[in-house]
Amino acid sequence: xxxxxxxxxxxxxxxxxxxxxxxxxxVHDGKPLVYFDNANTSQKPVSVIEAVNRHYRETNANVARxxxxxxxxxxxxxxxxxxxxARFINATSRNELIxxxxxxxxxxxxxxxxxxxxxxxxxxxxxxxxEHHANIVPWQLVAARSGAKVxxxxxxxxxxxxxxxxxxxxxxxxxxxxxxxxxxxxxxVNPVRxxxxxxxxxxxxxxxxxxxxxxxxxxxxxxxxCDFYALTGHKMLAPTGTGALWAKREHLEAMPPxxxxxxxxxxxxxxxxTFAPPPHKFEAGTPNIAGFVGLGAAIxxxxxxxxxxxxxxxxxxxxxxxxxxxxxxxxxxxxxxREKEAVISFLLEGAQATDLATLLDLQGVAVRSGHxxxxxxxxxxxxxxxxxxSLAFYNTRxxxxxxxxxxxxxxxxxx
Ligand code: PMP
Numbered sequence: 136x137x138x139x140x141x142x143x144x145x146x147x148x149x150x151x152x153x154x155x156x157x158x159x160x161x162v163h164d165g166k167p168l169v170y171f172d173n174a175n176t177s178q179k180p181v182s183v184i185e186a187v188n189r190h191y192r193e194t195n196a197n198v199a200r201x202x203x204x205x206x207x208x209x210x211x212x213x214x215x216x217x218x219x220x221a222r223f224i225n226a227t228s229r230n231e232l233i234x235x236x237x238x239x240x241x242x243x244x245x246x247x248x249x250x251x252x253x254x255x256x257x258x259x260x261x262x263x264x265x266e267h268h269a270n271i272v273p274w275q276l277v278a279a280r281s282g283a284k285v286x287x288x289x290x291x292x293x294x295x296x297x298x299x300x301x302x303x304x305x306x307x308x309x310x311x312x313x314x315x316x317x318x319x320x321x322x323x324v325n326p327v328r329x330x331x332x333x334x335x336x337x338x339x340x341x342x343x344x345x346x347x348x349x350x351x352x353x354x355x356x357x358x359x360x361c362d363f364y365a366l367t368g369h370k371m372l373a374p375t376g377t378g379a380l381w382a383k384r385e386h387l388e389a390m391p392p393x394x395x396x397x398x399x400x401x402x403x404x405x406x407x408x409t410f411a412p413p414p415h416k417f418e419a420g421t422p423n424i425a426g427f428v429g430l431g432a433a434i435x436x437x438x439x440x441x442x443x444x445x446x447x448x449x450x451x452x453x454x455x456x457x458x459x460x461x462x463x464x465x466x467x468x469x470x471x472x473r474e475k476e477a478v479i480s481f482l483l484e485g486a487q488a489t490d491l492a493t494l495l496d497l498q499g500v501a502v503r504s505g506h507x508x509x510x511x512x513x514x515x516x517x518x519x520x521x522x523x524x525s526l527a528f529y530n531t532r533x534x535x536x537x538x539x540x541x542x543x544x545x546x547x548x549x550x
Pocket of ligand 1: 174175236237238239240267269270315317318319344346347367368369508
């Protein structure tokens with residue numbers, strides 16, 4: 136793991152926690168909630184909740200269709216969120232950012248609009264063993280239709296991608312490479328810049344699944360050097376049903392639309408229809424306007440704290456929780472990459488992951504158990520499931536102490 140950065144003295148955790156109303160609730164007869172399921176979905180600050188609320192109270196109208204004041208305000212708010220997100224990930228242009236319902240839709244858009252039209256029998260898509268199903272199944276679906284195949288690059292026991300093997304698998308039949316920026320199960324940060332350089336040398340486009348990266352670290356899609364970057368809003372303080380696909384202009388211009396309908400056309404006729412330029416070519420129908428207003432507020436919130444402070448706090452929690460877990464006999468950790476985000480997967484000898492998660496929940500501690508939509512990774516470690524603690528900057532060392540005490544109690548019950 137990285138050397139541990141220090142949380143700045145200006146980081147006022149109590150003020151930050153007060154911004155997240157749900158963190159002060161209790162569960163199961165008065166147990167204070169300890170929310171450690173942030174990789175699944177993050178909690179939302181009051182500024183996001185109020186932005187959505189205010190949108191429906193004061194502004195609600197459809198975008199791009201109305202000339203009345205509410206329509207104009209709504210359009211400005213929706214397009215304003217695109218501007219903020221484009222700046223947030225350093226996209227070269229707002230027109231390269233397609234607003235979607237989340238990473239799943241973003242990846243499917245690339246699968247059906249970019250990959251499928253050009254895949255031929257014998258072609259391949261290269262991904263890795265540590266991917267979320269959202270970065271595996273869409274490729275399998277388009278491979279099945281085209282006669283292409285999906286290959287997966289291996290990882291090592293630490294949970295790191297074996298980069299030399301990934302590079303060796305970038306053979307001429309590979310038409311697209313797809314990797315997670317950060318693993319949702321192991322927290323491993325993949326060396327995306329290096330991977331992008333190797334892909335570029337061979338003329339192979341690279342898609343990065345950024346769902347678990349954007350909430351925790353500054354992302355600069357230009358510096359990464361990838362071709363496509365998919366992200367999800369609900370893991371980064373924003374409402375569910377929001378997300379984006381950033382792609383290089385040359386790809387977006389060549390790609391045919393995926394969904395057809397209103398708002399994505401220039402002119403429709405029964406002798407032929409022409410399409411709006413990107414990004415609107417890929418945004419048929421009414422989008423999740425209020426959700427994106429919330430996403431804009433979420434970005435403002437991130438910027439008000441800053442990633443230096445966020446990263447320092449999360450790395451401190453990661454190190455502390457890892458050390459405390461290591462002290463417990465029978466704990467097996469999965470994923471000890473040298474560079475990690477604050478995600479810890481583990482099992483306790485002699486106990487089922489689901490039983491543990493249920494018993495922890497009864498004590499107020501919300502963690503996730505299961506395969507985490509990563510069957511191939513579970514197969515690699517030869518386990519059906521793990522328990523996953525995923526931390527956010529609004530969590531505390533005291534909450535980790537509560538979790539460890541609860542785990543020790545549960546361990547006693549089960550042993
Ligand atoms: N990729 C990764 C790495 C994820 O963690 C997730 C969500 N668990 C997804 C893709 C899918 O994101 P969504 O469900 O928001 O589309």
